[in-house]
Amino acid sequence: MPVHNAEIADIFERLADLLELEDANPFRVRAYRNAARTIRGYPETMSRLVEKKADLAELPNIGEDLARKIATIVRTGKLPLLREIESRTPGQLSDLMKIQGLGPKRVKTLHKELHIRSVDDLGRAARSGKIRELPGFGEKTEKAILKGLEDIAGRANRTPLPQAEETARSLAAYLEAIEGVREVIVAGSFRRRKDTVGDLDFLVTASRKSPIMDEFIAYDEVRDVVSKGTGRSTVRLRSGMQVDLRVVPQVSQGAALLYFTGSKAHNIAIRKIAVSRGLKLNEYGLFKTDKRIAGKTEAQVYRRLGMAWVPPEMREDRGEIEEARKRSLPKLVEPDDIRGDLHCHTQATDGTLSIRKMARAAAEMGYEYLSINDHTRHVRVANGMDADRLLAQVEEIDRLNDELEDIVLLKSAEVDILKDGSLDLPDDVLGQLDFTVCAIHYGFDLSEKAQTERVLRAMDNPNFHVFAHPTARLINERPPCALDLERVMTAARENGCVMEVNAQPSRLDLNDEGCWLARESGVKVVISTDAHSAADLRYMRYGVDQARRGWLSPSDVLNTLSLAKLKKTLTRR
DNA sequence: GCCGTTTTCGGCCCGACTGTTTTCAGTCG
Numbered sequence: 001m002p003v004h005n006a007e008i009a010d011i012f013e014r015l016a017d018l019l020e021l022e023d024a025n026p027f028r029v030r031a032y033r034n035a036a037r038t039i040r041g042y043p044e045t046m047s048r049l050v051e052k053k054a055d056l057a058e059l060p061n062i063g064e065d066l067a068r069k070i071a072t073i074v075r076t077g078k079l080p081l082l083r084e085i086e087s088r089t090p091g092q093l094s095d096l097m098k099i100q101g102l103g104p105k106r107v108k109t110l111h112k113e114l115h116i117r118s119v120d121d122l123g124r125a126a127r128s129g130k131i132r133e134l135p136g137f138g139e140k141t142e143k144a145i146l147k148g149l150e151d152i153a154g155r156a157n158r159t160p161l162p163q164a165e166e167t168a169r170s171l172a173a174y175l176e177a178i179e180g181v182r183e184v185i186v187a188g189s190f191r192r193r194k195d196t197v198g199d200l201d202f203l204v205t206a207s208r209k210s211p212i213m214d215e216f217i218a219y220d221e222v223r224d225v226v227s228k229g230t231g232r233s234t235v236r237l238r239s240g241m242q243v244d245l246r247v248v249p250q251v252s253q254g255a256a257l258l259y260f261t262g263s264k265a266h267n268i269a270i271r272k273i274a275v276s277r278g279l280k281l282n283e284y285g286l287f288k289t290d291k292r293i294a295g296k297t298e299a300q301v302y303r304r305l306g307m308a309w310v311p312p313e314m315r316e317d318r319g320e321i322e323e324a325r326k327r328s329l330p331k332l333v334e335p336d337d338i339r340g341d342l343h344c345h346t347q348a349t350d351g352t353l354s355i356r357k358m359a360r361a362a363a364e365m366g367y368e369y370l371s372i373n374d375h376t377r378h379v380r381v382a383n384g385m386d387a388d389r390l391l392a393q394v395e396e397i398d399r400l401n402d403e404l405e406d407i408v409l410l411k412s413a414e415v416d417i418l419k420d421g422s423l424d425l426p427d428d429v430l431g432q433l434d435f436t437v438c439a440i441h442y443g444f445d446l447s448e449k450a451q452t453e454r455v456l457r458a459m460d461n462p463n464f465h466v467f468a469h470p471t472a473r474l475i476n477e478r479p480p481c482a483l484d485l486e487r488v489m490t491a492a493r494e495n496g497c498v499m500e501v502n503a504q505p506s507r508l509d510l511n512d513e514g515c516w517l518a519r520e521s522g523v524k525v526v527i528s529t530d531a532h533s534a535a536d537l538r539y540m541r542y543g544v545d546q547a548r549r550g551w552l553s554p555s556d557v558l559n560t561l562s563l564a565k566l567k568k569t570l571t572r573r
Numbered sequence: 574g575c576c577g578t579t580t581t582c583g584g585c586c587c588g589a590c591t592g593t594t595t596t597c598a599g600t601c602g
Binding site for chain 2: 025026027028029030031032034035060061062063064065066100101102103104105106135136137138139140141144188199201227228229230231232233234244246259260262264267268269270271272274275276280281282283284
């Protein structure tokens with residue numbers, strides 16, 4: 001079983017935690033964390049890179065030493081250094097650092113003074129009141145630890161973007177109504193459009209006299225106040241979501257927006273650029289000695305650093321800094337570029353509307369085309385169609401196309417990929433469609449080898465056009481199935497197949513990294529909503545977000561094409 | 574342990590808030 005990037009990143013992060021507990025050189029600790037971040041977000045697997053004998057030291061934040069360590073982990077699944085350190089420092093101690101308010105120093109004290117080795121030990125010590133007696137600790141810290149233990153026990157998942165959007169909208173409206181508030185912006189991973197959001201970062205410009213902080217913590221949905229200051233406060237909402245609020249002067253708004261949008265890695269990289277130019281960048285502006293030379297807008301700050309403005313979705317330190325310095329950032333796809341939706345369902349299977357009503361809804365979105373992709377027979381729970389029903393639907397679509405004036409319907413289906421890699425309707429039936437969208441709906445737990453071969457075999461069929469929601473993940477519900485995406489991409493390119501970016505907020509599949517891999521592999525994508533109702537067509541935006549995070553341009557996305565060009569491109573040779 | 578449009582050695586992002594303290598260490602983002 002090949003080692004996943006996440007496992008390698010976990011090993012390095014654990015190592016960093018334990019080294020920190022041992023008071024190791026903090027920059028060495030940081031090096032391990034930086035490397036972990038690079039590996040976790042890297043679109044290709046380290047296993048594959050090692051197999052290809054690629055030079056891992058070429059990757060950012062990876063040098064000769066870590067390249068060797070990665071290779072060791074790939075080959076053996078473990079790292080001798082970690083074992084060696086764990087023999088000195090109990091491995092579970094790194095778990096304690098996950099509790100809010102506990103860092104390496106305090107964990108070390110707890111271990112040394114009270115012999116605490118695990119989360120359970122910590123709970124017992126806190127409940128018996130032993131922690132408050134330690135030097136540097138007190139009653140409040142002890143209480144905070146008990147609270148922190150509760151939090152990690154019932155830790156909420158990261159919030160899907162649309163839910164976060166709803167929370168953000170209500171809170172923004174509340175904040176905007178507070179006296180003296182000028183502008184409210186949500187920054188953080190929300191602004192970078194990550195598929196899920198951990199917490200919300202609100203940035204507010206307000207007059208000096210505004211009672212913003214008092215009003216903020218008085219918001220109806222606030223469960224507890226984590227901290228409260230004049231410039232920054234943090235609360236936890238009833239939903240479990242954490243919200244940070246920062247008040248900044250208008251003259252610093254751009255610098256603050258830049259800073260609080262992140263990512264952390266992007267911030268660090270641009271601060272280094274500032275330092276290299278003898279400047280200092282913080283959330284209040286860009287400074288030459290003590291003189292602010294930029295800060296009102298983001299564009300101003302980037303400009304004074306010799307860079308183009310970077311779209312928030314790209315701010316992950318995945319090469320955007322270099323491109324911005326060379327002024328060669330790609331032009332990212334935008335919602336307005338989308339000219340049609342290539343995956344939707346009707347009441348023939350599990351959708352809620354007739355074909356005609358879906359067509360009308362799509363026309364109202366301004367689309368030129370919409371394809372109808374009802375399920376095929378294997379998906380019985382969704383009333384999947386057999387050949388006769390599908391062919392009847394094809395005729396119905398032909399009739400509707402004669403009648404409809406403002407939109408063209410494409411004949412398609414969401415065809416099941418069976419376990420043996422065959423498609424669940426005969427070729428002569430599939431051949432009557434304009435194109436197919438093929439997907440896995442069962443057998444998610446096959447081994448990576450079996451799952452990958454299943455897909456590759458399916459792609460050999462000339463009636464396979466689009467691979468829908470490729471990893472079949474459901475955010476916070478079902479992990480992505482084991483699939484060698486790199487091999488799948490290669491096969492897609494060779495066979496002229498296309499990958500779907502499924503825009504359902506619970507799927508977002510391909511995700512940003514998948515989009516990145518598609519582009520690198522020379523594979524085109526379609527962004528589709530998989531709509532089951534008219535309202536679902538509005539999910540398109542979320543798919544575009546992920547495509548932008550994967551640096552996709554309109555030319556990478558086939559449903560930015562006119563109908564004529566699209567039809568030509570979706571044909572396999 | 575990484576990295577280089579000043580450098581292959583000597584740097585490494587920066588400020589706010591809290592709690593336990595009487596001036597600051599620890600943690601967080």
